[in-house]
């Protein structure tokens with residue numbers, strides 16, 4: 001699909017879902033935060049959920065963690081208009097609490113639809129929640145960060161959430177190291193073969209350990225998503241089809257003013 005067509009499809013999708021009321025977070029949000037960046041990006045960054053500033057501005061990663069993300073992108077020669085940045089949840093959990101399973105289950109199809117439209121070669125998951133969702137695992141970010149996974153044709157690179165480095169400065173060097181690795185994968189695609197030993201097919205993952213969501217919960221996630229047959233394929237990244245999503249009110253408006261697409 002051409003970049004211009006992806007852009008149009010993303011805009012249509014935004015207009016379709018921006019008034020979503022599928023979960024309780026719709027009652028407390030100030031703004032729905034769709035995500036922003038290039039509709040034709042090679043790489044997507046996926047965080048957890050909007051924070052206070054994101055909620056107020058309707059844009060992803062605009063607070064302190066966002067400024068750090070900008071710095072890290074610049075560190076490897078990228079800017080926001082070259083990547084796409086989104087979150088697992090499109091609305092802010094009150095008080096920045098962790099996303100709840102039911103909220104993730106309600107919202108994840110939107111992220112997967114974005115992935116389907118943008119069709120990035122690389123997805124960089126920022127922190128625990130996006131990593132566990134995309135990799136379909138309960139393993140902690142500590143054990144997954146720095147490794148490279150492959151789902152279908154896409155590479156998944158889990159790294160720490162930039163906010164973690166704000167609170168623990170020693171994690172900054174790890175974050176920079178991970179961004180340099182990202183750069184290698186973006187800029188030297190022809191050298192993928194040289195890194196193949198780092199790529200681990202998901203089916204080789206060990207069953208997740210205790211903590212976080214229970215295995216039963218996660219089996220539900222897989223079932224609901226059609227994860228194995230959907231995400232990572234060329235056909236369908238989720239169960240959502242425009243116009244069919246429940247709980248979406250049509251405001252009749254066609255603003256799109258908070259949508260930053262390049």
Ligand code: SF4
Nearest residue numbers: 020023026090091107
């Ligand atoms: S499902 Fe997502 S977009 Fe819809 S209200 Fe919940 S968090 Fe917001």
